[in-house]
Amino acid sequence: MKQFLAVASMLFSTAIWATDDAARARVDYALNCQGCHLARGEGFAGKVPRMTDFVGYYMHSEDGRAFLIQVPGVALSPLNDADTARLMNWMLTEFSAAQLPADYRPYTVDEVAALRRQPENDPNRRRAEVLAKISRQLR
């Protein structure tokens, strides 16, 4: 019985922790990103790229992984590194789980911290390059 309780409470606290994490990411998204990217990451055609059913593709290459953190909206956001890592991991599964690779690894805080110190200066050009490579790879 004791063992059962311990396991149950562990499960329970992970569940709480998990929903809490998602809730915080959702709030961070609403406050810092949604104005441009819209509620479900749908964006504006020709202005803000759609993330819904798409952003997961970037996880198919190291360069794509890096780009998502170096894009100005992420690298320069007022969120700290830990909040940014949590937000990105939530966004990837929330908006685009089906596009993630089989070996998908969530971002670590250290990875985010290192990458965002080198923001991308020409996001449009880099985006085109990164996506061209990934689409060749997936073909």
Place this chain on the structure above:
Amino acid sequence: MKKLLPFLLALLLLVMGTAMAQLQPEPMGKIETLPEKWPAHWVLAHDVSFSRVMDGRTIVLDLDEENPARAYKGMMNNSFAAFMAQATTRPEIYFASIYYSRGTRGERIDVLEIYDKQTLSPIGEVVLEVPRAILLPQRFTMQLTRDESLVLLYNFTPAMSVSVVDPVARELRGEVPTPGCAAVFPTGERGFSSVCADGTLYTVQLDADGQPASTSRSAQFFDAGVDPLIEKAAWHAGKAWFPTFMGQLQPVDFTGDQPVIGEAWSMIDEETTGWRPGGLAPAAADADGRVYMLAHPEGREGSHRDPGMEVWVFDPDQQQRVDRYELAMPGLGVSLTRDREAPLLVVLNVEMALDVYDARTGELRKTVANFGAETPLLVYGAE
């Protein structure tokens, strides 16, 4: 009354007849041209026409002239809260207006319009490929490079970038991405800097063709999460002083190819505890590099747009306040005339009239109202 009317008309004609016999008739439809270099006390009042932004206008006023009809020198039409910049080496003024093919709807076209200062007429235009930012007027949305060879415009689509236009050849030179960075501050001879969300400056130097030759990012010098920088800086001769929400003054020297970020210091002392800078155009500098700052008491989160009750005058080199002017009416914006001799401090008051103060003493000289502007949100001294 019915019978009286013909009689009165006849009398009027008789009077007019005699008057005409005595006076030379004034020629009608007289068109005058303005001087190439405008007197120091002329200002440009940019009326964004807030409730009907298609119908904006910039009115040229002589603040020394008492007769309202003569003080009004002329007007240039603008559309959708135009950006404005004045050249000093050519008699030209630039506006970046937005037009829609059906007035309020339809295809959008953004143009840089070149106006002649002597006739106040458009003499050329350059169509912009990237739509410019839409926001309340502020000075650092469009600027000339220091050598005046290029016009720089801030775009927000919401990706951020700067359009580069050659106003002499009247050609678009291109678009430079300014990732996460807003506004344009001329830097060096032919470059600019933008203020970034992470508290840095992003600097781009351009070559003679207006293409980026080098880019660089400064160290972080403010934290928008702690004390945001207000990008509506006071500016004189390549030097800027940025107020912050909490009342710091941050100097940045943009005269060289790389901005030199000075030491920030507090504009608030024991006498002014609780006060903060604020307004639509809270800061301006005069030809001696003194900084004028609109300030309001009981500042709080979100009060950075509140009207100022006072204007504070600072000697930024001494990091010292030299004067405190109580305003006749709360003000939303400050600007200065360019002269050293008797500079005027123009304050846009909350009733949308211009209060003209002696910049040296803070004495109210006059109020200019009813000059055909509904919302003259930004006033520029003639350059």
